[in-house]
Amino acid sequence: MAKQADPAKRLVEFTDVSVAYDVQRAAFWHRKPPPFRAIDGVSFQIGRGETLGVVGESGSGKSTIGKALLGRAPLATGNISFDGRDISKLSGAAMRRLRRHIQPVLQDPYASLNPRMRVADIIAEPLLVHGIARGKEAEARVAQLLNLVGLPSDTASRHPGSFSGGQRQRIGIARALAVEPDFIVADEPVSALDVSIRAQIINLFRDLQQELGVAYLFIAHDLAIVRHVSHRIAVVYAGRVAEIGPRDAIYGSPQHPYTRALLDAVPIPDPARRGERRPTIRGEFGRPGDEDHGCRFAPRCPLATKICREAVPPLAAKAPGHLAACWNS
Numbered sequence: 001m002a003k004q005a006d007p008a009k010r011l012v013e014f015t016d017v018s019v020a021y022d023v024q025r026a027a028f029w030h031r032k033p034p035p036f037r038a039i040d041g042v043s044f045q046i047g048r049g050e051t052l053g054v055v056g057e058s059g060s061g062k063s064t065i066g067k068a069l070l071g072r073a074p075l076a077t078g079n080i081s082f083d084g085r086d087i088s089k090l091s092g093a094a095m096r097r098l099r100r101h102i103q104p105v106l107q108d109p110y111a112s113l114n115p116r117m118r119v120a121d122i123i124a125e126p127l128l129v130h131g132i133a134r135g136k137e138a139e140a141r142v143a144q145l146l147n148l149v150g151l152p153s154d155t156a157s158r159h160p161g162s163f164s165g166g167q168r169q170r171i172g173i174a175r176a177l178a179v180e181p182d183f184i185v186a187d188e189p190v191s192a193l194d195v196s197i198r199a200q201i202i203n204l205f206r207d208l209q210q211e212l213g214v215a216y217l218f219i220a221h222d223l224a225i226v227r228h229v230s231h232r233i234a235v236v237y238a239g240r241v242a243e244i245g246p247r248d249a250i251y252g253s254p255q256h257p258y259t260r261a262l263l264d265a266v267p268i269p270d271p272a273r274r275g276e277r278r279p280t281i282r283g284e285f286g287r288p289g290d291e292d293h294g295c296r297f298a299p300r301c302p303l304a305t306k307i308c309r310e311a312v313p314p315l316a317a318k319a320p321g322h323l324a325a326c327w328n329s
């Protein structure tokens with residue numbers, strides 16, 4: 001079952017990807033607004049067995065990146081290749097075959113598990129759908145998967161409602177792993193869990209990666225969450241990549257003022273001051289309207305100068321593999 005992890009070998013290539021959604025006009029006599037770009041010109045790569053953490057505020061486009069990878073978002077520009085194949089050009093049947101290799105793990109494990117099904121059937125379902133195993137063979141595979149995610153074998157005959165959030169997320173992970181994917185899109189997989197459980201699930205993701213060589217796109221609001229699971233991190237702001245680089249470079253020498261603001265917002269670990277946050281950036285997170293010039297972070301940026309309001313900063317290398325879209329860094 002183990003696959004060879006090789007971060008140098010590209011598994012996913014996102015090249016200049018934009019996803020546009022139609023916007024309803026306010027009234028029928030109004031001009032139809034241009035489509036809204038939930039993500040706009042996003043590029044990155046992910047290697048085999050590697051984790052790219054994706055962070056940003058609510059509405060910044062993180063889930064849309066994940067949906068685009070799963071073939072569930074309308075591309076307006078760019079292309080996405082997976083293991084050398086351009087996803088956007090695949091026929092329906094080819095896309096269904098590819099889905100086996102790209103599996104989702106969602107935020108709310110309860111909402112994503114059918115409460116009326118037994119855990120064994122929930123985990124075995126993708127095996128049947130993809131024609132991989134059935135009957136006794138599927139049963140044996142379920143037992144193996146439960147063991148892999150740290151759940152006792154009697155879990156198989158129970159229903160998901162009788163488990164805690166952390167256990168349900170383990171079931172969700174077992175289901176995603178059933179078909180031996182190369183890649184998992186984990187969309188805020190620990191955000192709904194108690195803080196005390198989060199580290200356990202993050203460690204499980206890490207251990208599974210070491211054992212199976214699976215790669216992750218790991219989405220979170222918060223830089224603290226992705227720290228222990230990511231090899232590299234992409235910080236997104238208003239649909240664009242603000243900064244991307246190796247994990248230690250992002251934490252140790254952040255280049256974009258937005259990344260610095262997110263780092264400042266990481267909760268203070270001192271138990272006496274639990275829940276407190278360091279001072280953070282001022283201003284509202286807003287999406288650009290028709291007047292979309294320059295850097296989208298400029299209205300909130302303490303370093304903004306004239307050029308920031310006039311021209312979009314390119315994502316430029318600040319160090320090898322470490323890129324930031326900022327005129328003033």
Ligand SMILES: Nc1ncnc2c1ncn2[C@@H]1O[C@H](COP(=O)(O)OP(=O)(O)OP(=O)(O)O)[C@@H](O)[C@H]1O
Pocket residue numbers: 021022036037038056057058059060061062063064065221287
């Ligand atoms: N199907 C859709 N139709 C129209 N707009 C959409 C659609 N899906 C997402 N959006 C918009 O695209 C933007 C990005 O949404 P997305 O869910 O990707 O953000 P996010 O960073 O994952 O946010 P959150 O952390 O709240 O999940 C938001 O402004 C959202 O309202």
